[in-house]
Amino acid sequence: MAHHYQVFETATGFAAIGWGTGGVTSFRLPAPTAREAGQALLRRLPDARRAEPPPGMCEVIDMACRCFTGERVDFAAVPVDLGPQGDFFTRVYAHVRALGWGEVTTYGAVARALDAAPEAARAVGQAMASNPVPLIIPCHRVRAANGRIGGFSAPGGSLSKVHMLTLEGVERASVEATAQMGFGF
Template sequence: MSITHRYTIFETARGFCAIAWSDIGISGLRLPGESAEETLRAALRRHPSGAEAEPSAEIKQVIERVRTYFAGDMTDFSDLRLDLSGQTDLYRRIYDATRRLGWGKATTYGALAGELELGRAGAWTIGQAMAKNPIPLIIPCHRVLAAGGKLGGFSAPGGTLSKQRMLELEGLPSVEASPAQQSFGF
């Protein structure tokens, strides 16, 4: 059975976002980029068979929540229906645990791996899941930090600078990128 994905581009106080959805739930979110064209290209890379569509009332409410978030107001996304049908069971468990991190809360890759009893390679596995997160912000991977409270990576537009700005928006103290992250542009 093939799942049909639809998407739309919308503007926030921080730039243009894209949201994708299916009949199951939200399947993708592109964090703010500088232009609608760049955001559209990114949305099409993730969902090449998707179709641009007018959002349903439910998706319009999600878009308003995303706009509220990027305007700097406390926003909760934990009640939204998600379509994680393309993800492994392990990644679904990781994303479910990550969704429990509310506004202004953070954890580390290692702590999340410990909570999920993932063993020795757990922190690496958490990092891989965060890098492949199809629905950033709604699955708040920006709230998962590297050891010692360092930023870690961030694959969204703007990299770790975007991650830092999102954490600051939520009132979390400034976190520094490690020199290696800065030199490689993570």
């Protein structure tokens, strides 16, 4: 399948979106430069070619830009093509995608909601770290136990997760106090 991508500027930096015939295949959260955003996307979709986005992708780009200004945006109807995923990851992504604006949960709560054993919370965390379309599947809304912020593999690490939750109206003090530094990769 041919993949295409575009880099675009948001209020918090440069993001990138990749798509194919089935919908959005990759999304990279804002990075400081357009080059970094494009390189991050190409690590996931090395065969992607830069192209002007079709109308449906233009709409998703507009939604993402509005989201990063704090406007309430719902990505539930955006078509995604996650490629081959294991059954558990597929179920995790579907559950997390149903979380509403400003709604937070924990890795353990997602595991319980899927009738998985408590140790499956670690697998939920792995699914979130592997999420090919963050923001569209809002992995930033999933925290560690006891309300700790947990890790975040986007540029800026956990501080980016704090910022995204703050944009959604989650009380900043409750997330800032538990933020950990992360690595942007």
